[in-house]
Amino acid sequence: MTRRGRSGLALTASMIAVAAIALTGCSSSGSGDKADSGSGDGGGKSDQTITFIPKQLNNPYTDVVLGGGEKGAKAAGFKSSQVVGPLDASASSQVSFINAETQAGTNVIVIAANDPDAVCPSLKEARDGGAKIVAFDSDTNKDCRDIFVSQVVAKDVALIQLKLISEQIGGEGDIAILSATANATNQNEWIKYMEEELKSNPDYSKIKLVTKVYGDDDDTKSFQEAQGLMQAYPNLKGIISPTTVGIAATARYLSTSEYKGKVALTGLGLPNEMRPFVKDGTVTEFALWDPAQLGYVAAFAGMALDDGSITGKEGDTFKAGDLGERKVGADGLVIVGPPTVFNKDNIDDYDF
The missing domain is CATH 3.40.50.2300 (Response regulator)
Known part of the structure; x- marks a missing residue:
């Protein structure tokens, strides 16, 4: 690194x-x-x-x-x-x-x-x-x-993001995934492993994936999708965004909303982009290579x-x-x- x-x-x-x-x-x-x-x-x-x-x-x-x-x-x-x-x-x-x-x-x-x-x-x-x-x-x-x-090994990417969100929401609650494009090979492989792990791992039995949305690696659309998630799922406890554009846009939305500190956000991000959101408490932990x-x-x-x-x-x-x-x-x-x-x-x- x-x-x-x-x-x-x-x-x-x-x-x-x-x-x-x-x-x-x-x-x-x-x-x-x-x-x-x-x-x-x-x-x-x-x-x-x-x-x-x-x-x-x-x-x-x-x-x-x-x-x-x-x-x-x-x-x-x-x-x-x-x-x-x-x-x-x-x-x-x-x-x-x-x-x-x-x-x-x-x-x-x-x-x-x-x-x-x-x-x-x-x-x-x-x-x-x-x-x-x-x-x-x-x-x-x-x-x-x-x-x-x-x-990295694709499954490892999926598992580390699930581990982080589970820790941040206390092991239970509704979560959503805000991905890049619907056809992105890497995103879809990670999501597949996440879904399999949620079904098979008893440690995640109280976590429910309620939806997947796509920001197309576009900042504006990702911001709007994050906003839409909160409107559609008011009980949402956490969001995984396995895309650097998506996680930064979602963090920007959460940082000035009533959901800051209430809805956890993790995924894959660039340290330089995510630094202010970590410092202000919007994001606790995220990952990348x-x-x-x-x-x-x-x-x-x-x-x-x-x-x-x-x-x-x-x-x-x-x-x-x-x-x-x-x-x-x-x-x-x-x-x-x-x-x-x-x-x-x-x-x-x-x-x-």
């Missing part, structure tokens, strides 16, 4: 890359221009190129992920890297960007899928054309990519695939720069690292 003052993936370095991304992401098409990232120290071939396609541009969490990706691309030895992508997180919004990268002959495409299947035909065409496909953050159908770089490391590892995975040192099969290993060796598991899964719980005692130790 990146702490203030640490080298490697410290935020200062990541934010330099993020600033570059922000500048390239301001065009009317929502895409960035290729920029020379230098030869780095990864020893890659001189003409290798990599493109990152996030769920959407101008998302604070995504900015940190892409900052790590840009740094990783340079360190891995890519000649150039770029970020392109939609301004909205709809199911089919990434297809045109994938097609453009295929036509451009990009060596490696790194994508966080808004929908696991909608992007598949385009990704298959890209692979047929010789591109290596790395999914990160939110997976595609496994037949459409070479590797999936995941933040270091987002920059996700992009960083994805870049090195792309280089290892493109230079032929791995194929994405189970048991393959590759070095991810400063983060050391990573191993490919079943179905091409690569895990970055465990989640961290943030609260008033440690939140000032983190800067991202």
Whole structure:
């Protein structure tokens, strides 16, 4: 986890890359221009190129992920890297960007899928054309990519959020989930594990999930959904929001409402965004991993695939720069690292 003052993936370095991304992401098409990232120290071939396609541009969490990706691309030895992508997180919004990268002959495409299947035909065409496909953050159908770089073990993400909400509501009461998009692979997998655990674990027998709503990773819509939850479920005891946009928007709503201190909120958030809500008592605890490391590892995975040192099969290993060796598991899964719980005692130790 990146702490203030640490080298490697410290935020200062990541934010330099993020600033570059922000500048390239301001065009009317929502895409960035290729920029020379230098030869780095990864020893890659001189003409290798990599493109990152996030769920959407101008998302604070995504900015940190892409900052790590840009740094990783340079360190891995890519000649150039770029970020392109939609301004909205709809199911089919990434297809045109994938097609453009295929036509451009990009060596490696790194994508966080808004929908696991909608992007598949385009990704298959890209692979047929010789591109290596790395999914990160939110997976595609496994037949459409070479590797999936995941933040943590999906079930662990679900369980830690359930544990936090249970502790905060005293182990009983009605809860709701405010998610990102209805088709987001990672969100849906976490929610599936939460629902299974609620049904099977006697420790949660007095907790009832009353509804799931979707803010589409849009700040305004997420704020409105949080407001709507309180109007529709006046006895709600807690909200889980497994999305950084959703948890920040929900915290902002609760912080100025009559429900502050009465309705618990947890989920996945960025320490810098959530700090004021922890300090003012709106939020007790929440969790996340270091987002920059996700992009960083994805870049090195792309280089290892493109230079032929791995194929994405189970048991393959590759070095991810400063983060050391990573191993490919079943179905091409690569895990970055465990989640961290943030609260008033440690939140000032983190800067991202």
